[in-house]
Amino acid sequence: MAWNEPTGGSNKPKDPWGGNNSNQGPPDLDEVLKNLQAKLQGLFGGGGSGSGGGSSSGASSPAFSGAVVVVLVVLALLVWAVMGVYQVDQQQRGVVLRFGKYYDTVQPGLQWNPPIIDDVTLLNVTKVRSISLREIMLTQDENIVEVQLSVQYVIDNPVDFVLKVRDPERSLQHAAQSALRHVVGGISMNMVLTEGRAQIAVDVQRRLQEYINLYHTGILVSKVTVDESKPPTQVQAAFDDVIKAREDEERVQNEAQAYANGVVPEARGGAQRQIEEANAYKQQVIANAEGEAERFTKLLTEYQKSPAVTRERLYLDAVQKVYSETSKVMVDVDGGSNMMYLPLDKLAERSQRTNSGGGFDVNSSNIRELTNAVTEQLRNDAAVTDGRRGGR
Template identity: 65%
Template sequence: MSWNEPGGGNNSRDPWGGGNQGPPDLDEALKKLQQRLGGLFGGSKGGGGGGGGASASFFIVLLLGAAIVWALMGLYQIDEQERAVVLRFGKYHSTARPGLQWNPPLIDEVIRVNTTKVRAASFREIMLTQDENIVEVKMSVQYIIDDVKNYVLQVREPENSLQQAAKSALRHVVGGMTMDLVLTEGRTRIATEVDDRLQDYLTSYTTGIRLSAVNVDDSKPPSQVQAAFDDVIKAREDEERVKNEAQSYANGIVPEARGQAQRQIEEASAYREQVIAKAEGEADRFSNLLAAYRKAPVVTRERLYLDAVQNVLANTSKIMVDVEGGNNVMYLPLDKLGTSTTPTRGGAPMSINTSNIRELTDAVTEQLRRDAAAQQARRGGR
């Protein structure tokens, strides 16, 4: 006979203490558990207190529901472009990466930061340049969050720190440049130098910010001096215009002057060669004439005389001929002889040239000599 058969004599061996009862009832076990919990929380331990058991059961259900809600509150999703800083009791615990995460709520604090979003900050500053002029520069800075932990924990206001550091870097760079450079082609140089200097500042401050781009949007003089600056710009433009005109004039006149100088140099060289050649020719002619004179002095002297007379008569239109021993002076109208024409044997007119004049002069001279010799002979005969 088994220990739980009815009528058995070993009822004391029932592990549930139920005597002649059947298998243990679940309701009875739950009631006992409720009684024990009720005793722990100040409830009645007696089986007759139905109201205490109901309140304890409600409390347990409420406690279990709160635990479930608390556990569900710890679940969260981190997007791919985000990172999260986990603080446990206010102290850094870890950095959560993309995916489904769970942290105990009310114990851990999760701070999410978008690390791929490009943020921008812009500002406008009035500052002094190296040549003690005032300029107004507008600059914009683009950046992303590179280190989430430093961005959240190391600096209280990272954006404000970025603004102050950017202004400091801009003042340092602009303060080392002239106003003309800042207002004209120096913008790219300003952006590059500010980028390098500002990134060094942000790294030393452990802000967790990495710069993407630095742009100088505008640079101009302050509005208070805009009119004076416009006058300066106009004067500078006039200066450039005058310079360009002068350069254009120089480009036109300098090559011409160089050409004239080269032409004069060539003419001088040609004149030198001409003078040298003429001098050498005269020297050679004199040498030849000297040799001829040594061979026939009388003929050569007569020939030289005739050449000299010819050169003289070629430049005058009137000749007075005086024969030694004669009383008559002959006048030769060479201007009329040079322009008149004389008939030839064929009847055709022929102009008188230098050779004809020379022949005529020789003939006249010879005739005058003959007349003078005859007259002298007649005087001697007397």
């Protein structure tokens, strides 16, 4: 029914809100709310019954119902659109699946993807994750060792990490166990427990990266560390004894090497010194021989010029050399029947003892003076004796 449709025989228009009074004032608010509630109930399955007002509201319900549906749809679309807005941090990457199939990898920033249609998985690709494992295994020389290993890794390929493997971290742990057993099984126990730990970490990291690349896990191993390597607890005491014996062996070897380092250079120095002394003696003997030969040649020349003088000179030199090397003096006095022996060596020793005791000094000049005095006294005594014999 139209709003201006006449009722009965009157020309007055009917009230569109269902009222029949002729007053054209504003409609009652309570009545308006009741009519709106009735229309909503009719839209969602509720039946509207009543008087003339009810018949007029039933006539206008289809247009009102369409407007409400549009409003609700618009609101639902707005909510759906808002739900698709999300923020990707700088250290994150997003893997987008559309209807369960890979669609795109989103970068940091404000992003939007249709909800329900797209499924977005955000991954932190800069965070360093780690796993630890402890394994007991055999070495190459058939000894049992216990090794604790730590693996640090980051997500390098988000798509492979999300889609290619069901549990990438579990696959990484299994691959680390396999790589560790392969490396430890190829070396001796001594290498595992002592200086080979750093090389074990390098080899395990290289082999582990090859394994996870083959599995397409999207993981990049950044560092592998051997935290601890030791024999099993059951044989720890025996192993400590072995370690102590090895340390004693190394200590003795170091002491022997230190002794050798001290003795060998000294012996080499002594040998070199003897060689140098021998060479010096050789040069000295050669030089002396050459000098004597040259002196003899010159002496022969002088002897050929004047034999008597040269012979006398040689005699005097020989006597002087002999007397200079002896400490005994024989005194022959003219006219005397005996020669006097002066023990100059004893006098020299006595003079040394006297000097050490604080007495007077007896040197070569004093001995010479003493000898002259004794000789003069002997000559005087001999003269007196000859005079007495002549008087008789």
